[in-house]
Amino acid sequence: MDLYREQILDHYKHPRNFGHLEGANVTSEEINVSCGDRIVIELKLKGKGSAAVIEAIRFNGEGCAIDQASASMLTEAVMGMGVAKVMTLDLAYVEKMLGTTLTPSRVKCALLPLEAIQKAVQSVR
Amino acid sequence: MFDPNVIKKDFPQLTRLINGKPIVYLDSTATSLKPRQVIDKENEYYTKYTANVFRGIYTTSEEATAEYEKSRELTAAFIGAVSADEIVFTRNTSESINLVAYSYILNSFNPGDRVVTTIMEHHSNFVPWQQLGKRRNISVDIWYTDEKGTLDLSALEKLVTPKTRLVALTAASNVLGTITPVTQIVKMVKKINPKCLVLIDAAQAAPHMPVDVGAWGADFVAFSSHKMLGPTGIGVLWARPELLEEMTPFNYGGDMISEVHVDKTVFKKPPHKFEAGTPHIAGVIGFGAAVQYLSALGMDNIRIHEKELTKYAITKLEAVSGLSFMGPKDPLVRGGVFACTMKEAHPHDIAQLLNEDNIFIRAGNHCAMPLHEHYGVSSTARASCYIYTTREDIDAFVAGLLKVQKTFS
Numbered sequence: 001m002d003l004y005r006e007q008i009l010d011h012y013k014h015p016r017n018f019g020h021l022e023g024a025n026v027t028s029e030e031i032n033v034s035c036g037d038r039i040v041i042e043l044k045l046k047g048k049g050s051a052a053v054i055e056a057i058r059f060n061g062e063g064c065a066i067d068q069a070s071a072s073m074l075t076e077a078v079m080g081m082g083v084a085k086v087m088t089l090d091l092a093y094v095e096k097m098l099g100t101t102l103t104p105s106r107v108k109c110a111l112l113p114l115e116a117i118q119k120a121v122q123s124v125r
Numbered sequence: 126m127f128d129p130n131v132i133k134k135d136f137p138q139l140t141r142l143i144n145g146k147p148i149v150y151l152d153s154t155a156t157s158l159k160p161r162q163v164i165d166k167e168n169e170y171y172t173k174y175t176a177n178v179f180r181g182i183y184t185t186s187e188e189a190t191a192e193y194e195k196s197r198e199l200t201a202a203f204i205g206a207v208s209a210d211e212i213v214f215t216r217n218t219s220e221s222i223n224l225v226a227y228s229y230i231l232n233s234f235n236p237g238d239r240v241v242t243t244i245m246e247h248h249s250n251f252v253p254w255q256q257l258g259k260r261r262n263i264s265v266d267i268w269y270t271d272e273k274g275t276l277d278l279s280a281l282e283k284l285v286t287p288k289t290r291l292v293a294l295t296a297a298s299n300v301l302g303t304i305t306p307v308t309q310i311v312k313m314v315k316k317i318n319p320k321c322l323v324l325i326d327a328a329q330a331a332p333h334m335p336v337d338v339g340a341w342g343a344d345f346v347a348f349s350s351h352k353m354l355g356p357t358g359i360g361v362l363w364a365r366p367e368l369l370e371e372m373t374p375f376n377y378g379g380d381m382i383s384e385v386h387v388d389k390t391v392f393k394k395p396p397h398k399f400e401a402g403t404p405h406i407a408g409v410i411g412f413g414a415a416v417q418y419l420s421a422l423g424m425d426n427i428r429i430h431e432k433e434l435t436k437y438a439i440t441k442l443e444a445v446s447g448l449s450f451m452g453p454k455d456p457l458v459r460g461g462v463f464a465c466t467m468k469e470a471h472p473h474d475i476a477q478l479l480n481e482d483n484i485f486i487r488a489g490n491h492c493a494m495p496l497h498e499h500y501g502v503s504s505t506a507r508a509s510c511y512i513y514t515t516r517e518d519i520d521a522f523v524a525g526l527l528k529v530q531k532t533f534s
Contacts, residue, residue: 003477004532013533035473035489036503062503064473065533109473 003100004065011069016076021058028120029061030112037063037109039071041116045124050084052124057117064109066098071113073097083121089114127422129430129515135160135418136513149484149521154299154462154491154509156351157332162418167356167411178406179380179397193406196413197396203416204327204346205337206363213362213369213396214409218328219249221347221362222293224399225324226253227375229368230291236262239289243268243276244499245298248492250326250347254293268294269499274301274452274459278313285317292323296330300493300507301452302435302459304334311342322368328352331361332511333431333460335424338363355415356408362399369395376401427512434510435461438519445526451505461510464491467526469533472506478532479525486522 024042031038039061046055057079059071077097078086094110095101102110133139136158141148150158176186178193194209201209215221240254244267258265266284270276285292292314297304307330311323324345330336332353338346345368350359364372374381374392378401384391392398419427435456442450447468453459467475476488486508490497497503508522 004474009533033494036494036497037473038503062471064471064477066473067471106473106477 003102003106005099008065008069008098008100011072012065015059015068015072017058017072017079019058019060021056024056024058026120026124028116028123030116030119032063032067032108032112034108035064037061037067037112039063039067039113039116041113041120043117043120045083045121050082052083052121054078054081054083054086054121059113059116063112066102066106067109067112070094070098070110074113074117078117086121087118089118126426126429127512129513132422132513133515135162137161137164139513143483146483149482149518151484151486151508151510151514151518151522153332153352153511153514154329154507155487156357157354157511158513159356160354160415160418163354163356163411163414166414167407170407170410177403189406189410192410192413193404196409196416199413199416199420200361203336203420204331204363205339207339208366210394210396211363211366211369213364213399214404215360215362215399216358216405217249217351217360218247218326218347218349219360221360222249222253222324222326224362224375225345225347225364225372226257228372228399230257231261232373233371234261234263234290237264237288239264239266239286241266241268241284241289241292241294243270243294245270245274245301245303245493245496246293246295247299247326247328248494249328250293250295250324251495254291263290267495270301270303270496273454274298274303276303276305276310278306278310281310281313281317285314285321287318289318289321292321293326294323295326295328296336297327297333297460298452298493298496299329299462300464300491300496300505302462302464303452304330304458304460307341307343315342329460329462332419334428344368350408350412350415353415354418355412356405358405359408359412366395369399372399374398374401378402380404422512430512431461431510432456434514434516434519435459437516438463438508438510441519441523445523445530447530448526451500451502461514462507463509464505464507465526466502466505467529470529472504474533475506475526475529478529479522482521482525482528484521484525 021042027042044056045052057075174185174188176189178190197209322344325343327348331348346363351357381401450463450465472488
């Protein structure tokens with residue numbers, strides 16, 4: 001297993017959509033208690049209910065390469081995505097996106113950003 | 126002195142190859158590996174004299190009981206206890222500390238009383254006081270470590286008040302490596318407030334240095350078998366005999382009673398009144414073998430070995446740019462545990478990359494979140510040493526760290 005492939009390291013060192021979102025209408029935070037990782041998602045939803053779409057998204061916080069790369073890639077992936085679709089994303093999706101399978105101890109790291117995004121989206125449904 | 130390379134041969138797990146490569150085990154602070162002698166002894170109970178203790182009239186039950194109680198005697202001698210009756214077997218250090226909290230403090234402390242503990246405690250010597258404090262309106266005062274990772278003893282004058290009923294502190298930190306001057310601290314506490322009790326978390330001391338409860342002068346001492354070559358699921362609580370007498374069991378059931386009637390029960394004498402139900406018999410017997418193994422090496426020798434290894438590791442780690450580790454830099458006041466942070470990489474990533482070369486370290490907050498918060502770090506990558514750790518293991522760790530730097534730079 002080559003977890004630290006070029007693509008993951010690239011997203012870790014140069015995260016996309018990192019920072020604060022001007023005019024965000026939803027934010028959420030997730031913490032991985034066991035390692036102190038923290039991720040904050042700020043996003044702008046357009047439309048109502050399950051027809052709403054993610055119009056803009058930013059993330060910030062601190063974490064390991066897997067956590068940060070996952071956040072970076074996910075924010076790219078969900079841009080313009082409908083919330084109903086966002087809620088169907090799962091571990092299999094994240095693993096495919098990262099291009100690797102994860103050991104049990106790292107699943108939590110990779111899923112933290114997805115959990116934060118889904119929590120944010122759900123809070124306005 | 127002993128040779129760690131010879132010691133290694135006693136540990137079956139160190140002969141294992143993963144992906145064709147040997148293991149470098151640097152997580153003994155979490156749990157130690159087990160020597161063949163301990164595994165064989167535990168197995169002996171399962172193969173030769175499996176029977177319940179304290180009740181059979183037949184040969185194997187008597188053998189099991191004798192072996193079980195022999196472990197108690199070995200443990201008492203190991204920590205300088207006067208009598209084996211001062212040794213209570215629990216599940217682990219956490220349970221030993223909770224036993225004190227539930228069987229003594231809950232009954233005898235009053236609202237307004239105070240407890241002092243330190244910021245470098247493992248959660249097991251922190252959360253019980255915090256939670257009990259909330260339930261019984263007992264204040265918990267925190268003794269903070271300084272920037273070097275040591276305790277300022279003069280702070281005790283202010284921390285210990287006439288209302289302070291307990292000082293609960295670790296003898297050695299599982300993150301900073303700091304060894305606390307227990308004898309001196311106990312003396313100071315008792316001088317300020319003779320009625321104040323002292324509980325020592327010896328989970329990181331008993332495996333690594335001589336422990337003498339008489340010299341320490343504390344009232345309670347707790348530690349775990351699994352960090353000192355023994356089986357998991359066994360802990361020890363030592364307490365002054367008069368305190369054990371006074372304490373009310375919080376586990377009721379079989380084995381801990383001498384008489385039960387419809388309307389009343391008479392408990393056994395300590396330590397058995399605290400060991401309700403069938404205990405982890407094989408574990409206790411295996412633990413006896415662990416104590417024998419350590420005693421044969423000599424705890425003084427173990428401390429010398431680790432002091433030298435610590436000195437070596439400090440020099441090597443300080444040469445790695447962008448790397449820092451917590452705790453004092455003087456091998457005389459610290460043990461062989463190195464909680465590191467690296468500019469380039471997150472502790473999780475360090476541990477994961479080292480794992481690719483079978484170098485096993487721990488990443489996280491090591492059950493010491495308040496300490497990590499105190500120093501403003503979210504997590505660390507921790508390598509720790511024991512009797513089977515060699516300079517070559519430290520070299521492998523350092524080489525691994527350099528590899529991590531290369532990957533992330």
